[in-house]
Amino acid sequence: MNSAPKLVVPPKLVVTDMDGTLLGRDGLVSARNAAALRRAQEAGAKVLIATGRPVWWLDPVRQAGFAGTAVCMNGAMVYHVGDGEVLAASPLSAETLNAFTEAFTAEVPGAAIAVERLGTEQIDSWSEAHYDHPWDEGSFEVQARSELLAQPAIKMLVRYGNDSSALAAVAAGLGVPGVSITYSTDAGLIEVMAGGVNKGVTVARLAQEWGIDPADAVAFGDMPNDIEMLQWAGRSYAMEGAHTQALAAATDQAGRHDEDGVAQVLERWF
Template sequence: MAAPTAYSLIATDLDGTLLRSDDTLSDRSLAALAQATEAGAQHLVVTGRPAPRVRPLFDDLGSRGLAVCGQGAQLYDPGADLLLWSVTLDRELAETALGKIEAEVGQVYAAVDQDGVDGLTLIEPGYLMPHPTLPALRVPSRDDLWCEPISKVLLRHPYLSDDELASAARMAVGSLATVTMSGPGTVELQPCGITKATGLALAAEHLGLTPGETIAFGDMPNDIPMFDWAAHGVAMANAHPELKAVADEVTLSNEEDGIAVVLERLFA
């Protein structure tokens, strides 16, 4: 059982939160998570990355727990390499949403994450991957993005900031999709109503745990719904101001083992 002063569920974002900028996990973070697990807590990854981009990290984590992927669109069991639950973004709606956005802000560049445990990340001409270490397949045209079911669309604009693009996209798409901002150069469209909170709630129910037993860590506005759901939300020092504004606590940056600092205090 977890210590009375701690939590039974630790939900962590990956990029900008648990992972360092080189996509690695520090020894201190791994040790802190191991200490919490030994005390009875469960660690749950909650990320915008699709399931195939999460699977290799679980070898480093030494864990076979669950992962909420695709901004809440997928509940993934890495040990079984199985999606326990997934919801896709209608491809016709996605095309319509892109058209509405471009009518407001001019040309954008798009990519998609395909659904499934072997889904690819496809990028159209002109799109630059914000995470160059993550594999992606460049396709000849936008039409090629829609060849298989997708979990989300990723957008970049040649000169608008992420905040400006996200704001314009929300106004343009309305209820066609949920718009999130999950990192530098990463504005995304996902199925309407799907957020990290919906995925986290589903995972917690699967584990028999509740919001009151959950502490969540994040760094971007897409983590706000997760903070609203959890009992305690911890923003990284490098977090977006919108997330810091709603956080219960701000810790050190991902480069300074901010998650470990909090977990060491709670699970000492």
């Protein structure tokens, strides 16, 4: 657990990850979690979704009635769900995509890559033919590697084997400038964003724009791509069963994601 000062009054900002945190086993926001977020908003708190998902994969929170701001693609895009508007984006340049891919595949020749671009309502995901996405919801159009790397992307996905931490260690050791590496599954997938981009940085920037101090924020997450966000918030909860790195980054532990762990915490205030 981190040693950040603990929030003792109702938060002014509630920020939550989706998969493994807000969503249940059915991939949906439960009625109890949705009601807790709604009460927080009605009480005047800002509610912010912070996910690794692209903007076209936000249906679970839309269906739960959420129409506010979402930090998507691990902080690389800020999107207003209700308005359907991209508020900010931090793309990887084609030059950086090529440099990273060349360096990484020299170390891991069998790796497959995919990219997510600037689409909003329309799916804008592209992959090599041998890329195997670990989640059923993902939908990718096939392109040759040269085409994938020919234009900027918001996020790159790299798949190989079944050990994400090992892939992340390889990527970190390459020394390629202008990239940020994380992962949200242990199934042999890393996620590559522009340098300095992560959920925590983007959430902090939004909070500053809204005049909210980290001491007045509560955050929920479960995987390494949540670490910076959990460390930033004055009070933060890793879900029961979360990755050990997320547990170490958080000030507290919440219940299981499939037992309304987010609502269990928020109901103490709202």
